[in-house]
Amino acid sequence: MSSCEIAELTGKRHADVMRDIRTMMTALKQNADLRSVCISSTYTGENDQEYPQYELDKDTSLTLLLGYDPVARMKVVKRWQELEAKQAPSVPQTMAQALRLAADQADQIEQQQAALALAAPKVEYVDRYVAANGAKGFRQVAKLLDANEHEFRAWLQDAKIMYRLGGEWAAYQNHIDAGRFVVKAGVASQNDHAFNATKFTPKGINWVAGEWGKHQAAKAQTSGVQS
Template sequence: MHSAIDASNTRAVASVIGNSPNLSRQVMSTREVAKLTGKGHDNVLRDARRLVAEGVLKSEETPYQHPQNGQSYPEFLLSQRDSLVLVSGYSSRLRAKIIDRWQELEARVVGQVQIPQTFAEALRLAADQAEQNLQLQQVIEKQAPKVAAIERLAAAGGAICITDAAKQLQVQPSKLFEWLEQNRWIYRRRGSKRWIAYQPRIAAGHMKHKVTALKPDPETGVERAAFDPLVTPKGLARLAELKAGGSL
C-alpha cells in the first residue's frame, strides 16, 4: 500500500515558480479559447477531444474546480502549439484573436523583466534568485518520496479494475467512480449498468477494456461480449498526479 500524497507540497512548487517574473505563461485553457472566440466551451471541448482522438493534439483533458460552486468541470490546458492547431479550422478572424492573445501574453512577460541598473541591484537580484532556488530545492526534496510513489505506480505491471485502483490511491471506490464519470474517463450506455471507458482515455493509454465472452443471445444466436474498464499503470500514475494536485 502506498502512502497518501500530500497535495500542499505540489502547490508549494507552483507558488515558488509562479512568483518568478522571468517565467512566461506556457498554457491557454479551452475556457479562454471559448471566451476569446465566442464559442461555447462544450463546442471547444468537443473539437479538442476529436483532435486528441486523432492524435493531433498532445494536451490532456484536466479538470478544474469552479471557484464559486466548488464543482469540477473538464477543460484542456493547451500549449501554444496545441491552441493554434485547435483553432486552425476556425475562421481567420477567430484565429487572429488567439494569435493576438499569445503575443499579448509574451509581450507582458518581456515587459516584466527588469534589468539591474546598478551593482547593488544586481546583487539584490542574485540574492533573490538564490533564495527562490533554495526554496524550490527544499520543496523538491520534501516531494521526492511522493514522486517516487507515483513512479512506482507507473512501473507496476498490468491493468487493474477501478476498485483496486481506488485502493492503490487510498480513496473511496465510490468517490473514484464518481470522479471518473464526471471527468469523462468512463460512462454508461443508456439502460446499461456496465461502465465503459471513453475512447480518448484508451488512446492516451490511461485505460483499457477486459473483454469477457458471454453466452450467445438465446433468440438470435449472436455472440455477445462484456467490456469491463481497467486502469493501466500509466492511468494510475496520472490519477496519482491529479490527487497530488488536489484535483481528485
C-alpha cells in the first residue's frame, strides 16, 4: 500500500505520513530481527509531475497505524482486507464449477501460447538487431517493437521502468544499475540548454522486448477471456 493511499484513507497530509514512515523505519532498522518493507517510488500528480512516495507491505503499514486514531486504523485495515480478497483464489464448490474452471484455464493457456507464438518472430528480430547496434532512444525502441508509442510509454510508467522528470523521461535507478539504460548528458546547440538523454542499452532493449512481449501476451489472454 502506498503512502498516498494511506494519507487518503486516514485524512492526513501526505507529507506528514511520509515523515511518520521515515521515523518508524529509523526505529525499526535498530532491530535487524524485525522484517519490514518500505520501497521508495513515485506517483504522477494532477499536474502531470512526478512526486515521491513510499510503498509498504501489510505488516509495515499496520505498524505505522499504531500511532493513528482507531477510525483511521480501521479504514486501512478494511482496505487491506479488500486487497487480499481480490487476490484470494476462487475455490470451486461443485463438480460443474471445477470442470468449468479447468476448461477456462485450458483456454487461457492456449490463448497465451498463441500470443507468444505471434511474438516469437519479433523477439528473434530484436535479438539480431541488438547484436548489431548500440544504445537507442525511446522512439527507436518503440519502432523496433512495432509498439504504439502512447501505449508503450504508459506501460513503461505503469511497470516502474521509466518516469517523467523535469519534462524528460528518465529510468528508475534499479534499471540503470542493472545495465538496461545509459544516461548521456549534452548541451543543445540551439539554446545551450543542458539535458540528460536516457537511452536503452543493447541489454536493455533485449530485456524490455521480452517484458513487452509478456505484457502483450497477457493483454491478448485477458481480451480472449473477456470475449
